[in-house]
Amino acid sequence: MFYDLSRTLSPRTAVFPGDTPVSVTQNLLLQQGDACNLSSITMSVHAGTHVDAPRHNSDAGLGIDRVPLDALIGLARVVTIAVQDAITLAAVQSLDLTGVARLIVHTRGSDVPNDVFDHDLIYFTPEAAAWLGGQGLRLIGVDTPSVDPASSADLAAHLAFLRHDVLIVENLCLRGVPDGDYEIMALPLRIAESDGAPARVVLRTLAQD
Numbered sequence: 001m002f003y004d005l006s007r008t009l010s011p012r013t014a015v016f017p018g019d020t021p022v023s024v025t026q027n028l029l030l031q032q033g034d035a036c037n038l039s040s041i042t043m044s045v046h047a048g049t050h051v052d053a054p055r056h057n058s059d060a061g062l063g064i065d066r067v068p069l070d071a072l073i074g075l076a077r078v079v080t081i082a083v084q085d086a087i088t089l090a091a092v093q094s095l096d097l098t099g100v101a102r103l104i105v106h107t108r109g110s111d112v113p114n115d116v117f118d119h120d121l122i123y124f125t126p127e128a129a130a131w132l133g134g135q136g137l138r139l140i141g142v143d144t145p146s147v148d149p150a151s152s153a154d155l156a157a158h159l160a161f162l163r164h165d166v167l168i169v170e171n172l173c174l175r176g177v178p179d180g181d182y183e184i185m186a187l188p189l190r191i192a193e194s195d196g197a198p199a200r201v202v203l204r205t206l207a208q209d
C-alpha cells in the first residue's frame with residue numbers, strides 16, 4: 001500500500017511570503033479546436049512538496065540534478081513529534097533512531113491546508129538539527145514549509161543539516177499516515193544546477209513477514 005505525501009500543486013498553493021506563486025497557463029485547448037490540451041507552469045522550485053538541494057544554502061553545494069538518489073529512496077521512519085513551536089535537542093534525543101537513515105517528522109503542520117501559509121511553523125533548533133546530522137541521517141522530511149522559523153535570516157537548521165550531508169524534504173503532508181517504518185521514494189525533478197525542485201514523495205508499506 002502507498003501513501004502519497006505530496007501536496008497538490010495549484011494556483012492556490014501557499015508559498016513563502018514574497019515567493020513566486022504557482023500559475024498555470026493553458027496554451028492549447030481541445031475545446032477550442034487545438035490538437036491537444038497543453039499547459040505551462042510558473043512557480044518557485046520551493047512551492048509545495050519539494051527537495052532542497054545543498055545549493056539552496058551554499059554556492060559550493062550540489063544542484064538538485066546531482067543529489068544522490070540513494071539518499072532519496074530506501075527505508076524511512078515516520079515519527080510524530082507533538083510540539084507547538086520548536087523541535088528541540090531533547091525532543092530528537094528521545095527518538096529511537098537505531099538504524100534509521102531517513103527520518104520523516106509528523107507534526108501539526110500536516111493539518112495546515114495547502115492554501116494557507118503557517119507563519120508559526122514548527123522548526124528545528126540548530127542543536128537538534130546538528131544532533132540528527134551526527135546520527136548519520138541521509139534525509140530529513142518535514143510537513144512544514146521550512147526546517148527553520150519562517151522569519152529566520154540565518155537558516156541555522158538548514159546549515160546544520162547541510163554540514164552533515166542531510167538532504168531536506170519540505171512541505172509533506174502526513175495526515176492519516178501511521179508512525180512506523182516504510183520505503184520512501186522522494187524524487188525531485190532533474191533541473192540543472194537548481195537549488196531545489198518539486199517532488200512526488202511516496203511511502204510504501206513494508207511487506208509483512
Ligand SMILES: [Zn+2]
Pocket residue numbers: 046050051052145170196
Ligand atoms: Zn525549500
